[in-house]
Amino acid sequence: MRFGRLCRLKLSDKYCMLSRVADNLYWMSRYLERAEHTARLLSVALNQMLDEDPQRAVLRLERMLHALRTSPPPDAPADPYAIFHLLTFDQQNAGSIASAIGAARENARQVREQISTEMWEQINRLYLRVRHANTEDTWQADPAEFLHFIKERSHLFQGVTDATMSHDEGWLFIQVGRFIERAGATATLLDTYFQIHLADETAQTLDFVDWLGLLKSCTAFEAYCKVYTADLKPEAITEFLLLNATLPRSVRFAAEQIERGLHALARLLAIGQAGAPSASPGGCALRSTTRR
Amino acid sequence: MDALELAQPPFANYQLNGAFDEMFDADGTPRPSYRALMQRLRELTPSELSSRQRTAEVSFLNQGITFTVYGDSSGTERIFPYDLLPRIITGSEWATIERGLSQRITALNHFLYDIYHEAKILNDRIVPHDLVFSCQHYRREMRGVNVPRNTYVAVTGTDLVRLPDGSFAVLEDNLRVPSGVSYMLTNRQVMKRAFPRLFANYGVRPIDHYGQSLLATLRALAPTSRPEPTIVLLTPGVFNSAYFEHTFLARQMGIELVEGRDLIVHDNVVYMRTTAGLRRVDVIYRRVDDDFLDPLAFRADSILGVSGLFNAYRAGNVALANAIGTGVADDKAIYAYVPRMIRYYLDEDPILQNVETYLLDDEQQRAHVLDRLDQLVVKAVGESGGYGMLIGPQSTATEREAFRERIRANPRNYIAQPTLSLSRAPCFIDGSIEPRHVDLRPYILFSQQATIVPGGLTRVALRRGSLVVNSSQGGGSKDTWVLFE
Numbered sequence: 136m137r138f139g140r141l142c143r144l145k146l147s148d149k150y151c152m153l154s155r156v157a158d159n160l161y162w163m164s165r166y167l168e169r170a171e172h173t174a175r176l177l178s179v180a181l182n183q184m185l186d187e188d189p190q191r192a193v194l195r196l197e198r199m200l201h202a203l204r205t206s207p208p209p210d211a212p213a214d215p216y217a218i219f220h221l222l223t224f225d226q227q228n229a230g231s232i233a234s235a236i237g238a239a240r241e242n243a244r245q246v247r248e249q250i251s252t253e254m255w256e257q258i259n260r261l262y263l264r265v266r267h268a269n270t271e272d273t274w275q276a277d278p279a280e281f282l283h284f285i286k287e288r289s290h291l292f293q294g295v296t297d298a299t300m301s302h303d304e305g306w307l308f309i310q311v312g313r314f315i316e317r318a319g320a321t322a323t324l325l326d327t328y329f330q331i332h333l334a335d336e337t338a339q340t341l342d343f344v345d346w347l348g349l350l351k352s353c354t355a356f357e358a359y360c361k362v363y364t365a366d367l368k369p370e371a372i373t374e375f376l377l378l379n380a381t382l383p384r385s386v387r388f389a390a391e392q393i394e395r396g397l398h399a400l401a402r403l404l405a406i407g408q409a410g411a412p413s414a415s416p417g418g419c420a421l422r423s424t425t426r427r
Numbered sequence: 428m429d430a431l432e433l434a435q436p437p438f439a440n441y442q443l444n445g446a447f448d449e450m451f452d453a454d455g456t457p458r459p460s461y462r463a464l465m466q467r468l469r470e471l472t473p474s475e476l477s478s479r480q481r482t483a484e485v486s487f488l489n490q491g492i493t494f495t496v497y498g499d500s501s502g503t504e505r506i507f508p509y510d511l512l513p514r515i516i517t518g519s520e521w522a523t524i525e526r527g528l529s530q531r532i533t534a535l536n537h538f539l540y541d542i543y544h545e546a547k548i549l550n551d552r553i554v555p556h557d558l559v560f561s562c563q564h565y566r567r568e569m570r571g572v573n574v575p576r577n578t579y580v581a582v583t584g585t586d587l588v589r590l591p592d593g594s595f596a597v598l599e600d601n602l603r604v605p606s607g608v609s610y611m612l613t614n615r616q617v618m619k620r621a622f623p624r625l626f627a628n629y630g631v632r633p634i635d636h637y638g639q640s641l642l643a644t645l646r647a648l649a650p651t652s653r654p655e656p657t658i659v660l661l662t663p664g665v666f667n668s669a670y671f672e673h674t675f676l677a678r679q680m681g682i683e684l685v686e687g688r689d690l691i692v693h694d695n696v697v698y699m700r701t702t703a704g705l706r707r708v709d710v711i712y713r714r715v716d717d718d719f720l721d722p723l724a725f726r727a728d729s730i731l732g733v734s735g736l737f738n739a740y741r742a743g744n745v746a747l748a749n750a751i752g753t754g755v756a757d758d759k760a761i762y763a764y765v766p767r768m769i770r771y772y773l774d775e776d777p778i779l780q781n782v783e784t785y786l787l788d789d790e791q792q793r794a795h796v797l798d799r800l801d802q803l804v805v806k807a808v809g810e811s812g813g814y815g816m817l818i819g820p821q822s823t824a825t826e827r828e829a830f831r832e833r834i835r836a837n838p839r840n841y842i843a844q845p846t847l848s849l850s851r852a853p854c855f856i857d858g859s860i861e862p863r864h865v866d867l868r869p870y871i872l873f874s875q876q877a878t879i880v881p882g883g884l885t886r887v888a889l890r891r892g893s894l895v896v897n898s899s900q901g902g903g904s905k906d907t908w909v910l911f912e
Contacts, residue, residue: 151701153689244491245665247674248684252490259491304702404703 159242164312166239171289172320178282202327220270251299261288311396318389353384447850473858479621508903510854514885527779529877537772539579564754574750575648581748583871589850596780602757607884609672618906631908632881638679647874648746656709659683692735695742710746759808787838796843800827803843864888881909
């Protein structure tokens with residue numbers, strides 16, 4: 136494993152990283168992951184709305200906002216355009232894509248000399264592009280294309296990060312930030328669906344399209360089919376998104392990455408060694424719950 | 428090549444006047460060092476030039492090579508306007524500049540040591556006592572403090588101008604925290620991309636080693652007991668207009684970029700807070716003004732500084748570049764005495780001339796100046812960045828009256844100089860090539876002796892007829908080529 140080698144690295148005397156820098160790298164990574172997650176959920180919801188009766192579409196949008204822990208726009212709670220604006224370019228909403236990318240870029244700017252030039256150019260270009268766009272034009276032109284662009288640039292940034300930055304302490308803080316954000320996001324999404332699914336009164340039932348939406352919101356539909364075929368069962372979906380060891384957006388996968396990252400950091404910084412408890416028991420707990 | 432070329436595109440709008448022209452001699456013939464550039468420019472269409480200009484600008488924006496505009500609430504970041512055409516300096520011109528600047532910075536270091544120790548130059552009545560002690564940047568706290576290697580000014584960016592006779596003169600010594608060197612380095616990178624072929628055959632001297640030279644200069648200041656010193660760059664933070672430069676230099680040198688809140692002083696030793704605990708700091712390249720360095724010693728309301736830093740410095744446990752209190756020697760009134768300092772400390776004639784300067788607390792000179800405010804430039808002694816300035820020929824009667832009042836109220840705070848006709852260099856403006864006024868800021872590194880990277884920041888007054896090159900006043904910059912020949 137790539138972490139394995141890192142664990143054996145010894146910290147040289149010259150080596151150090153400012154605590155503030157670690158904080159900036161961690162948050163840069165979290166905000167970018169957040170922007171990507173929002174873009175993905177919005178993209179899936181907008182796509183599913185296209186061939187659906189308006190009442191269900193409203194429920195779907197409500198569910199998406201709940202999964203993003205965002206309150207609906209006060210003056211137009213069910214208007215797709217208002218919701219799109221709220222989640223993309225609304226600077227008042229700290230969770231909008233534009234706000235998250237701005238915050239990621241601001242964190243990156245404060246550690247400009249710590250990240251590679253390629254990383255900085257990526258995130259700065261993404262920021263400039265979003266800054267020069269607006270809700271109305273994007274909505275009129277092609278909202279899906281814009282959301283796709285955000286997801287793609289976020290993935291590109293992660294790839295550029297892995298390919299151009301030393302996989303040392305700073306990189307580990309970036310990893311930890313990304314996977315903490317991801318674990319939380321997937322868990323919140325599952326929670327939203329299962330609150331409805333397990334509720335006693337069946338005012339709202341979840342159908343095939345809903346479960347499909349959940350899997351797609353985690354880019355997990357294709358991977359699910361390979362394991363369970365296209366037979367969408369709530370229990371199987373839960374198990375897959377919560378406990379699968381290899382799906383990059385499962386809660387377990389994220390928790391294990393966090394655990395590895397924290398262990399590698401602890402070894403690198405020579406802390407927590409003398410019989411200290413595991414840095415993250417979360418990974419172990421999830422592993423022992425797995426049935427497969 | 429002949430003078431007729433001046434009348435043809437893209438030079439159709441190029442008019443010579445009394446100012447020294449960097450590219451053409453008085454009868455319109457291109458100077459030898461500019462001939463190949465002229466050739467290349469005539470091969471390119473204006474639209475090709477425009478597209479290269481745009482490529483360069485996008486490249487600055489994408490790299491985040493921007494400065495923050497103060498007083499603009501939207502937090503706008505702007506690129507420092509960049510002109511595509513290089514300014515060329517011949518090898519022999521550079522040799523004079525290099526010797527002149529080395530001589531000047533050596534004398535200024537002697538002066539700073541002297542005024543904070545025995546003050547011989549004051550006692551010998553070469554420089555008046557009261558001029559030094561009334562300077563707002565004089566730091567009484569530095570009296571008798573021994574700074575590492577007696578180096579007060581490790582990093583300087585001296586402003587030079589070219590006079591109508593073609594000679595270079597010093598306009599300002601910037602001895603506190605001069606900025607702009609990152610633009611010198613990035614202008615070159617962008618230029619190499621815009622004109623790779625032209626570049627290859629021109630014999631331009633490289634400047635890429637600036638980062639290493641700066642690091643060596645800083646390392647030389649470390650306490651001798653610390654063979655592997657930790658060197659950091661102290662920035663006021665992300666909201667400072669020169670933040671890009673701070674990150675750029677830290678990266679070039681491979682040193683930590685710290686803010687005041689990252690540092691802590693314990694038992695007169697400076698540490699930085701790292702993920703692995705506290706770590707000792709030996710040399711600080713500080714880009715924070717004296718006033719804000721240490722709230723215990725200087726301005727108590729500073730949140731940019733480090734409490735106790737001055738005591739650690741005085742105890743010899745940390746080196747600062749530049750030293751505290753260097754601003755006294757770039758006071759614009761003290762400036763007038765630099766040629767005398769050179770003769771006093773080095774027993775040499777100054778190689779680079781000063782610009783004639785009237786000291787306004789002298790009654791006779793003041794009367795002379797007040798009669799001629801419409802012809803002179805008046806500057807506040809402690810200001811920089813083109814602020815606090817009156818340019819007589821371009822001023823209104825009301826502005827002159829306001830300055831007259833201010834001068835009378837506080838004559839020590841102002842000096843006056845003749846309105847200089849700065850030299851002009853070709854610039855690419857709206858599709859054609861026109862002359863604009865330029866200056867030159869070379870960067871001098873000093874530890875025991877001076878090191879000057881061959882080049883500097885050529886600043887351009889992009890507005891037609893303007894004489895002010897500061898970025899805060901609509902100035903831009905261009906790449907500066909120093910040739911081997």
